[in-house]
Amino acid sequence: MSDSGSTGYARRLGVLDATMVVVGGIIGSGIFLNPAVVAQRSESPGMVMLAWSLGGVFALAGAFIYAELGARRPQAGGGYVYLRESYGPLIAFLFGWIMLLVNYSGSIAAVSMTFATYFCQVSGLDPAAIKPVAIGAILLLAGINYFGIRAGALVQNLATALKLLAVVAVVVAGLVFSGVAAQPPPAATVGGAGNFGSALLPVLFAYSGWFYVNNIAGEIRDPQRSIPRALVLGMLTCTACYLLANYAYLHVLGQAGLAASNAPAAELMQRAFGPTGAVLIAGGIAISTFGFCNIAILGGSRMFQVMGADGVFFRAAAHLHPTYRSPDVALAALALWSALLVLSGNYGQLLDYSTIGDWIGSAMVAATLFHYRRSENAAAVFRAPLHPLLPLAFIAAVAFVVISSALAQPQQTLIGLGIIVSGVPAYYLWRRAYRPR
Template sequence: MSQAQNVGYARRLGVLDATMVVVGGIIGSGIFLNPSIVAQRTPGSGTTLLVWALGGLFALAGAFIYAELGARRPQAGGGYVYLREAYSPLVAFLFGWIMLLVNYSGSIAAVATTFAAYACRMAGLGAAWTKPVAVSAIVLLAGINYFGIRAGAIVQNILTLLKLLAVAAVVAAGLFFAGGAPPEAVIAPAAPMSLGSALLPVLFAYSGWFYINNIAGEIREPQRNIPRALVFGMIVCTGCYLLANYAYLHVLGHAGLAASTAPAAELMRRAFGPGGETVISAGIAISTFGFCNIAILGGARVFQVMGADGVFFRAVARIEPRYRSPDVALFILAGWAAVLAYVGGYGQLLDFSTVGDWIGSAMVAAALFYYRRHEGSEPVFRSPLYPFLPLFFIGAVAFVVISSAIAKPWETLVGLGLIAAGVPVYFAWQRFGNRDGATPGSTG
């Protein structure tokens, strides 16, 4: 029996740690940089806030669904495990395939590059340093997580607390120090509102709650703590997003927010001068660094389970016996993300992967119907408003996919092609790569 089978994960995280993972996986750079996009696509301040509130309801629905799934299957792997059990090993493999090839790795590369840009600017380094700093950040975080979930969680707790302080600084500056928007700044843009286009950046800003399910095998009392962390973490993030947008609108006005390319920096500059802009730049750097930590920590667990299932390199199934970390999976994910960050081709890859990411989310939500139908035992936590809540979530995801396909038909077709390319890879792996005859699901 392999070492990966002898050594398992250790449940070392409490509810506070798990909540910090949820918050850290959601709040990145988007709330500091992108609210202007939503303002551009809405006719007024009230509608802008309404769209952010609707996004929060959608995300909360997803959190409730993932909370029950995590309570039913409190083990590493998250969505990969649910898809494997509810559908087939092939469907689960395609999910993991697109996550490794593009989604997790590309997100890490993109956000690490954003971190590096802000860090280099504050340190007075030229643009030539951005890629080396981004790669170094990815390698550093992989090294920290090698020492186990406790080390990664300690770093994450600190970074998440600091990013929450950064959001609080924006809200306080907007409400108490920067003054109100001038009258001429509240004129609504002439373009009519498109709900789909306005919701897209909001839903992307709210995504990321699922990382907690990837590390469910390392959370104490998971049937209780996973739901608590997901629901409480989502409420915290929704509150932060609504307050931050209210602060932007209060200071910049709707038209001013729509015209701004960096609303948080502009708000802090109005409140505190150049020093305020420096503070929020540091906050954005910290926030993006924290997201990279979550993506590396959570993503590696998915690939470790794939290795244990025999649908990826068997060496990736290894769990380091002393620190209980998926060391090989960590360095494969971080290595590929570092390559993407250095080459710089992740942006278009992420555009291509959007459709697969959302389709995977809908299928994971639909897996709840499978578990409710086939399992007699009841989890500690049950998602409320069943079956309406998962139907609402799936319908909202379908709306996002259709809106994305209409807006970017070429990227959608290429994204579907990337998913389809995983089918021959899966069957080739079954024939040539899985030499020990492991059955998917037999070791996970």
């Protein structure tokens, strides 16, 4: 069955497939490596758990908003489509511009390097092979997705199942095999809003990524029901994983030990199972990051295909393979640009610069819900609860992230805004080049 829109995608994914995309888009390497940053900025174990709990509430709010948007517009393109219909093509293009130039491609480059680092560690390859392995992984995943959404989804389902097993291993090792009596963390003692705000920032970043499923909405069966179910179920699963993993870290390492650890999951697994545990978790991180790269390639290519069809990206990118219904040209373009970023080594800086645009885009996409509620007053199949409080609270949380990031990194913020502004002349050049005949 084909999508009813002009893109011609085939609806071949069910609720389980879509849920795996949500979970895989959120859980990457962060939960295995980065909880130390939250512990460093917190005053007690209870504050650590409170930060991760509030992050889950924030992410669930975003999932509810995107669930209604996906149910209202179940077509490829996600946030780009919502912005185009609500604010016009220029705003939508600027969102797609920073995603194309930096966010999707930079994320793929950075995470593929993380994958390659751990893959080489587990397999015993020389560190000089890290970049070739990263590029090989990008090209392999693009090649798999060339054969259609089912091929990409099979890889994703397997990778997500294995990464969930890795999280379960960390939790079980921390709570059962650590040899330490389980004690619940004491109540939080928040010393000040500034301290807690800095602890919350990395948590909010760790929870982002639920929006990838909206990019492939044109390939999900019964999307008005399947997308909301996948988003809510996936977000609840991720929140449970994050809370249990952090509880396990605190249980074994304590707050001081967690704050001092560069790789808490590896340290925990090594305490529980010795060197074998460290190797196992390195393999788990490799699988988890490989799965994230697959989602970013799968989701990002769909958005760029829609932009090509709109005439604000290379027109060839609008092409769909006649048999596999995959955006073959957009897949190739995204993979090649990401591979070039790996070779350049500048993807880390680009991601830092793009942070401000990424979060501003998230807030604007959430605000499109007001447009749809006003212009389409008929009852939707799914409606986000607590409207308008929910989107207002989400936008306020995003504003907090943007302001905090700007204050902490003013130079990077200015460069990020410059990248956004550079999209304005690019938009008019593309419109001029692809003006309808």
